Amino acid sequence: MTPVLETRALCKSFGALTVADTIDFHLGAGARHALIGPNGAGKTTFVNMLTGRIPPSSGSIMLGGADITAASQSERVKRGLGRTFQINTLFRNLTVVDNVALSVAERTDVGGGLFGVASKQKAVVAESMDLLGSLGLADDARATVIGLPYGKQRLVEIAIALGLKPKVLLLDEPAAGVPSLESHRILEVIAALPSDIAVLIIEHDMDLVFRFAKRITVLAQGAVLMEGTPAEIRTDLRVRQVYLGEDHV
């Protein structure tokens, strides 16, 4: 399978501390891939390098065959890289539909228009409403995000990313902090993501990972410990050591 996202020998150091160590990683078109690892394994640093929030110390990142290592965040988004955040990163005082419309407007190059009227961008509003409807948020469209329950806010996180129509979607702990009563809805949404989107999920919840992922990469101390199918990961001794410690294996 031709990778849509690939990293080659990606490294990141802060002084003497190496947080990403020669990471070779690839994500095929339409993949359902999980990135796991204990706290401090370097997962979020890896995602931040992929999205351009922090530059790598060395190595390269390829998206759709193009080298995007030096590309800005907005260039990467334009090339089809979308993400959600581990901690809600929303426009809290704006309405739910405005949260999504901002993303749709940027994708359709409407967002910088100085002379038009935003509410007359019917296509942007209609697409945003459709997206919210597909996520079960249509009734909350006019509500301010800050007033939504946390689980729905997590869905808005995903809706903003989907508004970009990404080729690659990075989901950073999408169900983090969501009560179990609400988390099933998030799992349904993730399971129903369009098959043409390659999805990389960064998650601690092993139940979610094993249900969702076709392949899993395990990071430990900034390096790839192993990559394989859920069955291979489940039975691998090194993974069990990393997660459970020597004494429990």
Added chain:
Amino acid sequence: MTIAARLLSRLAPHAGGYIADARIRPIEYLPWVVAIIIYVAAPEYLPLGSYILILMLFALSLDLILGYGGIITLGHTAYFGIGAYSAGILAKFVTAEPFTGLVVAAVCAGVFGLITGAVILRTTGLTLLMLTLAITSICYEVANKANDWTGGADGLSGITMNPVFGQFRFDMFGNTAYLYSLVFLILGWWIVRRIVYSPFGASLAGIRENPVRMHAIGAPVYGRLVVVYTISAMIAGVAGALLTHTTQFVGLKVLGFELSGDLVVMLILGGVGRLYGAIVGPLIYLVAQDLLAKQYPEYWYFWIGALLVVIVLFARGGLLGIVDALRARFEKARGR
């Protein structure tokens, strides 16, 4: 629905966005109707009135970047002052035609806003605040030292403006000055309102709310901030030029930190990011200043400070924030 509730429902804050009704509501004409009534009914207040109108335009320019763009600044007088001085120097040495002066002031302030914005908007928070202060301080000192052009500490005098359209002279009673300022305030209000309700305005709200997420959805955050900063500088420059044209004098005060601080106080009083906070704030501040200065010549600023404390403690959205709170209460009551 009671009359009060009906009135309040028409006073929703002007936040822009993709589902906001951008049509001008009838109540939005109220400030301009009041301004015309004042022109007819209180001719003795026209000089003060035109100064208030000019500061409203200046406050609108600040609201655009502070209230909508989230750009924190204490140095917006740099652009006001450049507009004032460029209009004054042009009128004294080149041409005293007022509209040419306004265009030149807008261009000078806009170019300076573009250059300085491109530098300082790479920073945020306290660093940005300090840089805005530094820029206005540098401008102040340059104006102070460039005696031949600016008149230095004595100010730039000897300006005699041509009549507007060759017909309306800037008389000592402030008739022309008031209407001239009012027309350009309305034009500035219309431009700012258009920006607020545009997709660009919606993206500004996004940047103010969460720049990290705006980067993550591919928005050119820095570029948009530079654009809005430049537009704001141009409007501030026009306000400065209006002051020069109407008073036919430019003093160093137009570049002073004190005016910058006063402007922020006016906007906070009126309500930041509400469009009409920039109309209400300068009106309340300057009328209160006028009345208090007559009553308490030595302590008038104490009462302004006290008013600000009360507003910050009990009405954090400014005077228009109180209206918002009342409206929300009415709407909640209706929903029950």
